[in-house]
Amino acid sequence: MERRKALGLIAATGAATAASFTAVPSFAETGRGAGATGQGRATAKGGYTFALDKNVKRTSVRFKNRYGIKVAADLYVPKNARGKLPALTVSGPFGAVKEQSSGLYANEFARRGYVALAFDPSFTGESGGTVRDVASPDVYTEDFSAAVDFLGLQKIVDRERIGVQGICGLSGMALTAAAADSRIKAVATSVMYDMSRSMSRGHQDYYTREQRQKIVDHLSRQRWNDAENGTYARGSHEIPFDKNGNPAPSNRVLPKTLPADADPITKIFFDYYRTERGYHPRSINSTTAWTATTPMSFFAFQQMTNIDMLAPRKALLVAGAEAHSLYYSKDVQAMAPDTVDLVIVPGADHVDLYDRKDLIPFDRLDEFFTKNLA
Numbered sequence: 001m002e003r004r005k006a007l008g009l010i011a012a013t014g015a016a017t018a019a020s021f022t023a024v025p026s027f028a029e030t031g032r033g034a035g036a037t038g039q040g041r042a043t044a045k046g047g048y049t050f051a052l053d054k055n056v057k058r059t060s061v062r063f064k065n066r067y068g069i070k071v072a073a074d075l076y077v078p079k080n081a082r083g084k085l086p087a088l089t090v091s092g093p094f095g096a097v098k099e100q101s102s103g104l105y106a107n108e109f110a111r112r113g114y115v116a117l118a119f120d121p122s123f124t125g126e127s128g129g130t131v132r133d134v135a136s137p138d139v140y141t142e143d144f145s146a147a148v149d150f151l152g153l154q155k156i157v158d159r160e161r162i163g164v165q166g167i168c169g170l171s172g173m174a175l176t177a178a179a180a181d182s183r184i185k186a187v188a189t190s191v192m193y194d195m196s197r198s199m200s201r202g203h204q205d206y207y208t209r210e211q212r213q214k215i216v217d218h219l220s221r222q223r224w225n226d227a228e229n230g231t232y233a234r235g236s237h238e239i240p241f242d243k244n245g246n247p248a249p250s251n252r253v254l255p256k257t258l259p260a261d262a263d264p265i266t267k268i269f270f271d272y273y274r275t276e277r278g279y280h281p282r283s284i285n286s287t288t289a290w291t292a293t294t295p296m297s298f299f300a301f302q303q304m305t306n307i308d309m310l311a312p313r314k315a316l317l318v319a320g321a322e323a324h325s326l327y328y329s330k331d332v333q334a335m336a337p338d339t340v341d342l343v344i345v346p347g348a349d350h351v352d353l354y355d356r357k358d359l360i361p362f363d364r365l366d367e368f369f370t371k372n373l374a
Contacts, residue, residue, distance in 0.1 A: 002302050004255075020092070036289070047099050048098060048099045048103060049100050049277070049279070049280060049355070050104040050355065053107055055077050056079060056111055056264070057077050059077070061074070061117075063150040065139070065143055065145075068234075069123075069129050069139070069146070070127065071146060073098060073118060073147065074098050074106065074118050076110035076115070076116040076212075077115050078110050078111070078114075081115070081156055084156060084161075085115050085156055086113075086115070086158060086161035086162070086163070086369065086370075087116065088106070088109050088115070088116045088164065090106045090117065090167070091118065091121060091140075091144070091147075091149035091173075093169050093191075094169020095283060095284040095285035097120050097125035097164065098119055098120050098125060099125075100124075100170075100283060101131060101167050101355055102118040104357075105190075106118035110129060117147050121139075124284060125283075126282065131232055133234075133288065135290055137176070137196055137303060140173045141176045141303075142177075144174055144177035145177055145181045145338040146165055148164075148181065148183050148184060159183070160185070162185060163185055163187060163188070164177065164188070165189070165365070166187070167353075167354070168193050168354070169195045172193060172194040175192075175303070175304050175332065176306075178302055178313065179309040186316075187315045188315065188316040188369065189315070189316075189318065190324055191351075191354075192319065192332065194328050195237075196298045196299075196301055196302050199239075200239055200295070200298055200299045202238070204327060211241060215247055216296065218247040219293055219295060219299075222235065223293055226280065226293065232291045233251075233292040234273075234290065234292055235250070235291070237253075237289070237290045237294075252289050253273075253290060254273055254274055272351045304335070307332065307335055307340075311338065314368075315339060315341070316354065317333060317343070318345065318361060318364070318365070319324060320345050320348030320352055320353055321348060322351050323348065343364055
């Protein structure tokens, strides 16, 4: 099923009324539907959805970005570290937290000899920001550079050997940050999403000009509602349309329970975020939705427009052969073929590359960073 139909299904099943804009407090969920039993597993692992490698030390840290927002992160360091090491800053997916996929990647990179920093983007997880669960492509891009600041001040890190690993929706921000910050010597992505393109044009750019205008009008009205109510409502960040052709957002990213007729894309996301495999109570995707006006800044801020500025540094994009997001990576690679390499993993869908270590090509990523952070 096409992604736009999947979004429509989520809108229909994720809220009692698709057009409802009632504010949902952060992490207010007290019970989950059948099959969503991940909280027990995360708790058993200290709140993480993966086990810490025995040869890696993890430390909770905080640093500020240039907007003064305190960013929460976990620093992963090899226990046998000697001298100054190469370092990576890691974040994503969009709506996830550092205890999920980004932490798993950071843990594996540290096992291989890197200092790795997995962080929660501003306004999410344990990071600061007064308004919770709002996304900004500008601020999120800055968070990557702020993470580089932090890594470069660590005595164990060689500041001339710092790279970035983005996952899913944070990958576009990772590439954007690298193009504007030459301290980032190499950047890799996994199942990349361009969230500006996704929100402003729909999956595979299916929004018509009329639909795009309807979304802008919908978001503009929602700003009046928020201003009048003195609060920030929740709503879909990728806005579907109902059978009458009107915007039909939901106040959940994913439904509480999986419908029997759920499409394949909804199923793969549900299987990660809403089950013991990847559930986390601070993850927006696991529990709630973004603030309803979040897409406004993504309409205004197009990512990767300066991808040519990345050269002569290199980028490696990893995507699943069966991933609905594959076209994003292909399009970026086509924009800068001399700078960007693309690795397509056979048999992998989008979510497989969040945590399937048997499919994530860590050897290839390690080889890339070893070469380009030399």
